[in-house]
Amino acid sequence: ETYQEQYRDQYHFSPEKNWMNDPNGMLYHKGVYHLYFQYNPGGMTWGNISWGHATSNDLLHWTEQPIALEVRKDAGGNVQEYFYSGSAVVDTENTSGFGTRGHPPLVAIYTSHYAQNMTLPSGKTVVSGQESQSIAYSLDDGMTWTTYDAQNPVIHEPPTEYITADTIQNFRDPFVFWEDSQKHWTMVVSLPNDHMVLIYTSPNLKDWTKVSTFGPANAISGQWECPGLFPLPVDGDKNNVKWVLQLGSNPGGPTIGSGTQYFVGSFDGTTFTADADTVYAAVGGPAGSSVVEDWQDTSSLASSTAALNWTATGDFVGITPVTGEDKVSNVLDTYFHGDSNTGAITSEAFVIAKSFMNFRIAGGYHPYNPSTYGTPSDTETSLNLKVNGKVVRSATGQNTGTLAWQGWDVSNFANQTAVLEIADFNTGATGWGHLIVGEILFSESLAEEQKANWVDHGPDYYAAATYNGLDGYDRVAVGWANNWAYGSDIPTNPWRSSMSVMRKYSLATIDSKITLVQEPYNLAPISSTCYDKKWDTLPGSQFDLPVTGKSLDVTLAFDIVSTINSSAQEDSTMRLLVRSSKDGSHATVIGYDASTQQFFVDRTNSGDVNFAPVFPGTYSAALIPDAHGRVTLRVLVDWSLVEVFGGQGESVITAQIFPSDDNESISLSYTPGAFKNVYIKVKDVASVWK
Numbered sequence: 001e002t003y004q005e006q007y008r009d010q011y012h013f014s015p016e017k018n019w020m021n022d023p024n025g026m027l028y029h030k031g032v033y034h035l036y037f038q039y040n041p042g043g044m045t046w047g048n049i050s051w052g053h054a055t056s057n058d059l060l061h062w063t064e065q066p067i068a069l070e071v072r073k074d075a076g077g078n079v080q081e082y083f084y085s086g087s088a089v090v091d092t093e094n095t096s097g098f099g100t101r102g103h104p105p106l107v108a109i110y111t112s113h114y115a116q117n118m119t120l121p122s123g124k125t126v127v128s129g130q131e132s133q134s135i136a137y138s139l140d141d142g143m144t145w146t147t148y149d150a151q152n153p154v155i156h157e158p159p160t161e162y163i164t165a166d167t168i169q170n171f172r173d174p175f176v177f178w179e180d181s182q183k184h185w186t187m188v189v190s191l192p193n194d195h196m197v198l199i200y201t202s203p204n205l206k207d208w209t210k211v212s213t214f215g216p217a218n219a220i221s222g223q224w225e226c227p228g229l230f231p232l233p234v235d236g237d238k239n240n241v242k243w244v245l246q247l248g249s250n251p252g253g254p255t256i257g258s259g260t261q262y263f264v265g266s267f268d269g270t271t272f273t274a275d276a277d278t279v280y281a282a283v284g285g286p287a288g289s290s291v292v293e294d295w296q297d298t299s300s301l302a303s304s305t306a307a308l309n310w311t312a313t314g315d316f317v318g319i320t321p322v323t324g325e326d327k328v329s330n331v332l333d334t335y336f337h338g339d340s341n342t343g344a345i346t347s348e349a350f351v352i353a354k355s356f357m358n359f360r361i362a363g364g365y366h367p368y369n370p371s372t373y374g375t376p377s378d379t380e381t382s383l384n385l386k387v388n389g390k391v392v393r394s395a396t397g398q399n400t401g402t403l404a405w406q407g408w409d410v411s412n413f414a415n416q417t418a419v420l421e422i423a424d425f426n427t428g429a430t431g432w433g434h435l436i437v438g439e440i441l442f443s444e445s446l447a448e449e450q451k452a453n454w455v456d457h458g459p460d461y462y463a464a465a466t467y468n469g470l471d472g473y474d475r476v477a478v479g480w481a482n483n484w485a486y487g488s489d490i491p492t493n494p495w496r497s498s499m500s501v502m503r504k505y506s507l508a509t510i511d512s513k514i515t516l517v518q519e520p521y522n523l524a525p526i527s528s529t530c531y532d533k534k535w536d537t538l539p540g541s542q543f544d545l546p547v548t549g550k551s552l553d554v555t556l557a558f559d560i561v562s563t564i565n566s567s568a569q570e571d572s573t574m575r576l577l578v579r580s581s582k583d584g585s586h587a588t589v590i591g592y593d594a595s596t597q598q599f600f601v602d603r604t605n606s607g608d609v610n611f612a613p614v615f616p617g618t619y620s621a622a623l624i625p626d627a628h629g630r631v632t633l634r635v636l637v638d639w640s641l642v643e644v645f646g647g648q649g650e651s652v653i654t655a656q657i658f659p660s661d662d663n664e665s666i667s668l669s670y671t672p673g674a675f676k677n678v679y680i681k682v683k684d685v686a687s688v689w690k
């Protein structure tokens with residue numbers, strides 16, 4: 001298939017048509033790389049979630065295959081079961097009994113997201129919204145799959161001690177691998193809102209026992225999704241193997257919306273223990289976690305948060321605001337009573353004043369004097385932050401007692417109008433409720449202080465997963481090159497989303513820290529050098545390359561002139577413009593700022609950026625020059641994507657771009673005198689769709 005649509009990436013996988021999100025079930029088997037993916041066979045936005053399928057012999061050229069696991073619907077066309085993210089293994093020893101030793105089965109392990117209350121063929125009952133872990137097997141090397149209806153789901157719900165109204169509905173994305181030292185299957189699976197992964201083991205892929213947990217740690221302002229756990233030698237030394245736990249965090253990534261973080265540690269077959277230098281102190285978060293210093297009372301931000309008074313809206317009736325009782329600070333404290341009051345209450349609108357602003361909201365829903373009035377028979381309440389009418393952050397909780405909602409980073413909504421809303425509550429017929437938002441505190445610095453080891457510092461690398469079935473410690477990863485913050489708005493047609501380039505993962509000691517390093521998987525078969533040049537000293541302040549291109553692999557390396565004085569160094573920036581108009585007025589700018597030792601991708605002027613207010617932006621990441629004082633940037637450019645690998649690949653930025661078709665120019669622009677021994681090499685990357 002030749003794909004020529006504007007924005008169709010030429011060497012990154014995308015489905016011919018329709019919506020795609022996470023990579024799933026990545027498995028190398030009998031010379032074939034399988035890539036399954038979250039797919040909507042019937043539309044260009046998320047829905048009907050099934051497992052799509054593509055195969056490759058070289059991780060470059062892909063053939064799309066028939067759907068592997070198709071959404072289940074009832075006779076009326078209503079969804080019963082979605083096939084959410086998961087993984088796949090070759091069951092070589094036929095531990096599952098689905099095949100034979102001579103003809104081993106492939107087994108896929110995925111999350112069943114049920115959309116109705118049902119009794120399943122296995123006799124197990126599930127409720128609408130429930131998430132459980134199920135398996136399917138293939139006896140034809142991954143082309144067709146049979147769900148294990150006799151027992152599914154094989155993990156019906158989380159272990160008793162973790163069951164809450166939330167975890168029944170948020171328990172997903174199993175990654176399974178064979179752990180050879182212990183001779184059992186291991187699964188990591190996520191409790192997204194608890195910021196925890198559970199580790200299970202199994203002898204046969206059917207019976208699973210929870211053996212340990214990990215988390216919360218580091219980035220916890222979003223949901224934890226799509227965990228993965230794998231070993232890698234440090235600096236190539238097979239006698240010094242560490243384990244990497246990788247997981248998605250959405251929202252609460254390093255820029256906006258989705259992000260992928262990792263921990264380095266050890267794994268003894270049952271428990272993952274993170275190395276001390278990979279975990280940072282908790283800041284903010286729900287009650288019990290430590291609090292940052294500079295939380296401010298709302299009253300001191302009066303000008304920007306004018307009149308944070310709450311008013312009754314919707315069909316809620318009988319709300320009687322009272323003052324002076326049980327208040328922590330003057331936010332909301334209100335009694336309401338029985339008569340089956342339901343609905344939502346919303347604060348007055350306020351403006352998010354600062355570019356980095358975080359909310360920490362402590363509050364709850366107490367039964368008021370239950371011995372006299374009885375307990376409200378409520379089920380679950382949500383707290384929503386709405387910006388310009390759209391829910392951008394949401395938390396739910398059982399509100400039969402006090403509850404604390406955790407802080408949110410709202411850094412990307414500066415100067416926009418917001419409301420807080422308590423939604424979906426129900427007092428029941430007789431109870432008296434006492435609904436309190438005790439405090440709303442703001443911080444300007446939580447987002448900056450909430451540290452994590454980001455796999456990618458850009459906005460477009462999410463739900464990353466790695467191949468099972470490769471040789472030895474080989475690890476190849478791929479991520480969904482999109483972001484839940486604007487994923488369904490991107491201007492591609494008739495498909496939505498590409499995958500990132502395939503990335504070889506390794507661990508290297510950098511600046512005395514064991515660091516995940518990424519390198520594009522072998523692009524040599526499809527690339528050819530079209531330009532290279534060296535300068536001892538660069539001419540002037542700008543250089544137009546005599547070549548153009550839309551799908552490229554560019555290496556740029558330079559030394560920083562150390563004699564430059566510190567004031568001059570304030571503006572010591574090297575910029576590479578790609579997908580640029582001839583005059584350079586529209587371009588994606590990749591740069592290195594020697595004064596801050598950071599590289600960046602600026603897509604604010606890259607092309608179509610107006611389809612979502614949060615799309616335009618500049619994303620940066622630390623990159624320290626190597627031991628010889630040299631900086632290297634490897635820049636992959638495709639028709640709607642840039643991926644920049646800094647240094648050895650210890651720092652990566654991935655960002656989608658939607659440039660005008662005829663913007664193909666490439667140029668350098670730089671602070672005169674700040675760089676020397678400059679080298680650039682441009683390779684043309686051929687389309688894999690021919």
Ligand code: FRU
Nearest residue numbers: 022038084085173225226463
């Ligand atoms: C991550 C995710 C997963 C889930 C899937 C549903 O992007 O939310 O947690 O399994 O997408 O499509």
